[in-house]
Amino acid sequence: MEKYLTLFIEESKENLQKLNDEILKVEQDPEDIDTMNEIFRVAHTLKGMSGTMGFPNMEELTHRMENILELFRSEQLKVNSDTVDMLFECLDTLSDMVDNIIEGEGDFRNDSLMDKLDKIAEGNVEKKEDVSKKVEDEVAATEVLDQYELSVAQRAKGMDYNTYKIDITIASSCLIKSARAYMIIKRLEENGEIIKSIPSIEEIEDEEFDYDIELFYVSKLDTEEVESLIDKISEIEKVSVEQIKVKDKPKNVKTDNKKKNKGKKKPKKKNEKQVSDKVKINQSIRVSLDKLDNFMNLVSELVIHRTRIEDISSAYKINDLNETLEQVNRITTNLQDLVLQMRMVPIDTVFNRFPRMVRDVSNQLGKKVELVIKGQETELDRTVITELGDPMVHLIRNAIDHGIETEEERIADGKDPAGTVKMIAYQEGNKGIIKIEDDGKGIDPDKIKEKCIEKNIDVEGLDDDQIVRMIFNQGFSTNEEVTNLSGRGVGMDVVKRKISNLGGNIDVKSEVGKGSTFTIELPLTLSIIKSILVCVDNENFAIPLEFIEKIIDVKEEDIKMSYNDEVYMYNNEAVPVIRLNEKLDIKEDDTKEKVMVILKVGQGIFALMVDKIEGEKEIVIKDLGASLKGAGYYIGATILGDGNVTLILDVPKLTT
Amino acid sequence: MSKKVLVVDDAAFMRMMVKDILTNNGYEVVGEAANGKEAVESFKQTNPDIVTLDITMPEMDGIEALKEIKKLNGDAKVIMCSAMGQQAMVMEAIKEGASDFVVKPFQADRVLEALNKALG
Structure with a gap:
């Protein structure tokens, strides 16, 4: 039995998620017989599975749940938010049971819930006879x-x-x-x-x-x-x-x-x-994630060694080797593409939890909210997907809690009484974009400004958009009234950090009275990236190519002073200069010829000054390990063709 | 009486193959054509019971030829010959009234099955 356990857990989770989705659907349209049948089928599968695996409590609970569903189906029990709440309670308990099973503790009994279910079921038994006849007639044909x-x-x-x-x-x-x-x-x-x-x-x-x-x-x-x-x-x-x-x-x-x-x-x-x-x-077949990760690692190693052989071959100018190497090159590229594709997961796996959450949160706050999801088939790397859940929860909660107004307020403002929260995902170039839009009250820059001044944050000379972006600063929460949903101080800065850890970026646009839009940009894949190698004081650093806008040769004189800051004129605009050697606290090369790497991070443009450019390389990101994580301005390290280890710069962190 | 067939393919080799299959099985090949234009001309002259029509051909392709032939005789029976991966073309041909299709490389019994069924 043990060997089936993983599969059992996975499938149970899938089935529970499906039940969640379908029950939400039925709540919207109680006459949707197909969905009802589907719910019934899934619940039945779950019951059978848990019985077979030897989890009697889980089996019993699904059985009682089935009884309720049967009452829905025979129209003896109305589908309303109370009865649906009850079903959700069952699903939550079931998923707690599954969690417990994962922990190795098995399922557990929940008598009070089962009593509640029984009471509902019993309360309706007397009426059963007259309706069942009608049902019988229809079933034969609707089969x-x-x-x-x-x-x-x-x-x-x-x-x-x-x-x-x-x-x-x-x-x-x-x-x-x-x-x-x-x-x-x-x-x-x-x-x-x-x-x-x-x-x-x-x-x-x-x-x-x-x-x-x-x-x-x-x-x-x-x-x-x-x-x-x-x-x-x-x-x-x-x-x-x-x-x-x-x-x-x-x-x-x-x-x-x-x-x-x-x-x-x-x-x-x-x-x-x-x-x-x-x-x-x-x-398709199911492959354990470990194997996939391992495969990924092996391919990465292969890429590293390929680059090494390339270096050797070009150093010794061996023609015969070059030809074979070209083949190897082609194959490893294909392998890479393949393994990256295998790791891609549709974003639906993150999105699918939100319909339920939006329902619960909006009920709790007494607001009417409609959730619109688009592009859930967009695919991102599995790692990105798993890490994306928490920040998304935070953003959606914020949108409902802080963004969407109460029904009365909305009516007073001449808006649709029900607010809309949209989650839109799509692919743009080699980036995955997720937008979270609400049509609520928007973020008031004046309020943010007040708060900034209160907290001694300098907002002089910033325009409204820039002020709104201050919400990503540490320790920020504008809601005067702290609810138990959001606004506990751990706020948008955590979201931002999480996203930039994934190599992504988040931005916000807001219009008072109209609503806010959060835009998250994420790399499609994490592990193998194109990068530019730069050199400062004979040390190499890798910069992910996606941030690089342009590379320009400059001299010291090209750097101007504006107020107290160094700026570089790029496209007739004064762009802040970051000297990489100062940031990293290393010596400067004494040449006067420098290179300016123009970086684009979200909406911001920065000029990163380095000694010289070493070239473009495909690199494999290796984790720095727990002890070094979060230290310095690095997202990881990579091993170059010549065997040297090079650090990869954390561009979003460098530029904040 | 044996049924009259018009064989259309731009490759002489393919025509010969189809011809052999057909004549060995009691059909009479009344004409051959190497492109769509020739096919339409030959159709007018020979008035065959059935046509095997290649899709990719120079001058006028099989789909165009099929349309022309159908204009001449709405009941004309035409079997399309296609290569793998020409799904969309085959679909279009069926829309235009092709009786059946066979996929290259040909197997004798497949060709015969298609002809027999279309004529039967």
Whole structure:
């Protein structure tokens, strides 16, 4: 059993997350039968899994939860925020149990919760009989077709059309099966209508299916005619055409129209999703993260040694070696790309916890908040994803707590009573961008200014945007009233530090009365980066290429004084100068010829002065280890081709 | 009576192969064409029962030729011959009314299956 435990834990977590999502959906639309069935199915899976693994308490709790779900399904219990709260309580307890199991302590009993569930269940038992009959009728038909599809079939029946279930297996030798499937569909549609297809038509066109297709088809043709229609097409291994009986329209014709429209879009999507999930499972295997990390490390080592051999080869000018080396070069590059891709995880794994959190937080604060999520399929390195959770929680909480106003305030301001928080992720070049937008009251620069003066922070000469950015300074919280959600002093500075530890950057734009937007920029991958090697006093340092805007040869005279600070004129703008040797406390080369590395960090431009440039190199970031972490201006070290160790500069830290 | 076939492919080798497969199995090859234009001309002259039509060809490609042939005779039976990876083209051909398609490299029984089914 032990060897299944990891898988069990992982799958339980997935299933719990799924339940979370789907229950939220049902709360929005209690009539969504598909989602309800899905919830039921997942809960059932969970029950079976925990029973098999020998966690009786977990099994029992899911069982009681199923009872409640059954009441929802048979419409004996209303889906409202109270009953949904109860379900969430179950999910939280279940996920606590899973955590406990991870700790090796097994599951635990929660009698009070189970009693509560029992009470709800019992309170509804008497009413059960009259409703169950109605349910029975519908189940038989809804097993295969949803409301909309059913209503099409019912209408068709009234006009002497037959409904068929057609199972087709395409020959495994078929090379363009999507085209083959498309042909079948086209032939059939010349003589009738396909009301449902598993997989969906879109998936078939994208070739996202195995060899089996299941179609529900309405046509005037008889069974034999349908068979011979398909038989005329080559490369088909097996066809079965089966006429299915459709019950007459249910009596409640009125609701039919409404359901038709609703059903038209939603359930179809559901099917697509289910099928595509299935396909994905078929085509992937689970690999433990350790192995993946190890693989990554090995590839990194390989890259290091490749660079070494390159150096040797160019030093000795061995032509034969050069040729092979080119091949090795190509292969290692491919390997690198591959392993980096393998480590990419969709950002959904961070985003998916927020619908639930937003619901809870906004309920707690009595605010109405709608969460909009876009681009959740954007992929980032696994390390980035795992570290991203906390800062995101903080930002979202802030947005709801400080940003979005209460309903009354919003109405008074002529805004939509419900606030909107948007989470948008997308890829831009080699960066991942995450935006968190709210349409709340925005950040008031005057308030920030007051606070800065109070805290003796110099804000002289800063414009509003720059003042708003002061919230990233240490120990900042503008909410006079400290709530238990946010505003405990550990604030945006922690968020900023966390993001810059990931090699990223955060910025804010805000407009009073309109809302704020936080923009997080992150590197897509962490471990292997392009960098420029710079030299100060014969010491090499690596600067990640993504920060570098331009490299310019300068002389000492080019540096001007403005007030008490050294500046360099770049694009007609005075840019603050940072002397790397002073920052790092090392000697300066005595040459007068210097190099200015223009750095762009978020919105800020800086001029970093170094002695000379050594060239561009692909480097592998190695952790500095716990004892050196956070010391100095370094994010890590790398081993160069010649075996020397070089430190990688922490640009965001250098420039603050 | 044996069925008349028009074989269209820009490679003489491919035409010969298809021709051999067909004649060995009781079809009569009434014409050959090396590009779409020739194919349309030959179709007019020979009036075949079925056409095997390559997709990628010079002068006029298979899709265009298919459209022309369908204009001449809406019931014309045309089997498209495609290479791997021409999925989109094959889809388009089916939309335009191709009866079936076979994928290169050809296997005799696949070609025959397609022809038999289309004619049957």
